[in-house]
Amino acid sequence: MxxxxxxxxxxxxxxxxxxxxxxxxxxxxxxxxxxxxxxxxxxxxxxxxxxxxxxxxxxxxxxxxxxxxxxxxxxxxxxxxxxxxxxxxxxxxxxxxxxxxxxxxxxxxxxxxxxxxxxxxxxxxxxxxxxxxxxxxxxxxxxxxxxxxxxxxxxxxxxxxxxxxxxxxxxxxxxxxxxxxxxxxxxxxxxxxxxxxxxxxxxxxxxxxxxxLGELTVAQIAAKRMDYVNGDFTLREFLTQIAKPGVEFYPVVNESKAIMSVLWLEDLRGLGQENLDKPIKKLARKPDVVDGKLLAHDMVTNLLAKEFVLVIESGHVIGYVTPEHLNEIARFQGILKA
Ligand SMILES: [Zn+2]
Structure with missing residues (x-):
């Protein structure tokens, strides 16, 4: 202030x-x-x-x-x-x-x-x-x-x-x-x-x-569909087989399908050819996480401050939230209440 x-x-x-x-x-x-x-x-x-x-x-x-x-x-x-x-x-x-x-x-x-x-x-x-x-x-x-x-x-x-x-x-x-x-x-x-x-x-x-957002929990507002990628894939494999236009974030999983990190498309910008054979997990970042049981309205400033947050419930990843996603949900709620 x-x-x-x-x-x-x-x-x-x-x-x-x-x-x-x-x-x-x-x-x-x-x-x-x-x-x-x-x-x-x-x-x-x-x-x-x-x-x-x-x-x-x-x-x-x-x-x-x-x-x-x-x-x-x-x-x-x-x-x-x-x-x-x-x-x-x-x-x-x-x-x-x-x-x-x-x-x-x-x-x-x-x-x-x-x-x-x-x-x-x-x-x-x-x-x-x-x-x-x-x-x-x-x-x-x-x-x-x-x-x-x-x-x-x-x-x-x-x-x-x-x-x-x-x-x-x-x-x-x-x-x-x-x-x-x-x-x-x-x-x-x-x-x-x-x-x-x-x-x-x-x-x-x-x-x-x-x-x-009323009384909705973070879990309730989370986006549930995610495009996972195996961390052992190389950058070349990722770029040729997995990467999709419009999808900015890819949760990186290990063999037992547990999410280890998140690959950000923007992090790949400017990477040289020497990285093409590197495994994806080496290029991924540790994600921010939020407890899905929390009320979304208590977490608004936190969620807006981060580009991408994984939502965890009872130890499992159930989805993610981005500021854009949060704004969309609020807009829907606004229409419902109007
Ligand atoms: Zn002051």
Whole structure:
């Protein structure tokens, strides 16, 4: 959930050590903002597998629970941290200068990185960065923190999918304004606006997908027909006898028909002739697997993140799921429910 105003912060920099210190300070604050989200998540029993620092990608891959109250607390945590930090800075600054002079110090920030040369300057800088990050992240443009807060408040009263759609649409209106402003000034607004469009839309798709899958298990939605290939076949045999246009994945089996790995057609691209007599099993990859008994809607982000996942039930492979397949199933379910 890390959208931040790098552009505003990096305007008018001087070079050298001060710039380095300046960026280390910003980086630390950004990391701590993200950690605040993660801590609240962990306290609510949500597994945090990684912290995403850049606003590019990944937002949709965080497994966010459909619990509006938890999401609300998680989303507020980041900006809340910034405002607590800003308050502490004001408190410390008020010991050395009159509080009334602080706004003037903030508005005269022309060379932010120059500030790192004094303790008082660093406090002013910290105050400024935290105010900027806190306020900017509160812009209600889903998937920014403010947009998530907006969605979770909506979801307290209306259906989660509808709440997400409204939040995404509001986010897109704001993103359009950002892009227009970006065209005439700050290019970073252009980037952030575009990301809001992209990631917001992706996340809406995930929510819609999840809801259309209802109570179906992964086993129920798995594609059952597969074209197996014996791992001892050579690449030449595979290409001449087995490979079919349109089939991208081939589970590789051993003599007892157990699936060992998966051969991806795209992995064969660019292979030289010297590989023609190699056995297929040497060119195959270890597949991702998923337990067929799990509910499909709990696995949506996981399944979408992988190109191909084998579905296992009681130790046996019963089928596979690809993102395309998942989208098709959801579409069918959508028609059934309409
Ligand atoms: Zn945040």
């Amino acid at each position: 890390g959208f931040f105003a790098w552009g505003w912060l990096s305007d008018g920099l001087v070079s050298g050590l001060q710039t380095l210190v300046f960026f280390i300070i910003i980086f630390t604050i950004v990391v701590m903002h993200e950690l605040s989200h993660s801590i609240v998540a962990i306290l609510n029993g949500i597994k945090v597998t990684r912290i995403i620092l850049l606003p590019i990608g990944g937002v949709a891959s965080i497994e966010i629970p459909e619990k509006p109250i938890v999401e609300l607390m998680m989303s507020i945590a980041g900006p809340f941290f910034n405002f607590v930090m800003a308050f502490l800075c004001i408190l410390l600054l008020s010991m050395v200068i009159p509080v009334a002079e602080i706004p003037a110090m903030l508005t005269s920030l022309e060379e932010p990185s120059m500030l790192v040369s004094s303790a008082q300057g660093i406090l002013v800088l910290l105050l400024w960065i935290n105010m900027m990050l806190g306020l900017f992240n509160l812009v209600p443009a889903f998937p920014m923190d403010g947009g998530r807060i907006f969605r979770s408040i909506l979801a307290l009263f209306i259906d989660y999918t509808r709440a997400t759609r409204i939040a995404v649409n509001v986010g897109r209106i704001i993103a359009t304004v950002m892009v227009v402003l970006g065209l005439f000034g700050n290019p970073w607004l252009l980037v952030i606006g575009a990301l809001i469009f992209l990631v917001g839309g992706q996340e809406y798709q995930v929510v819609r997908l999840r809801h259309s």
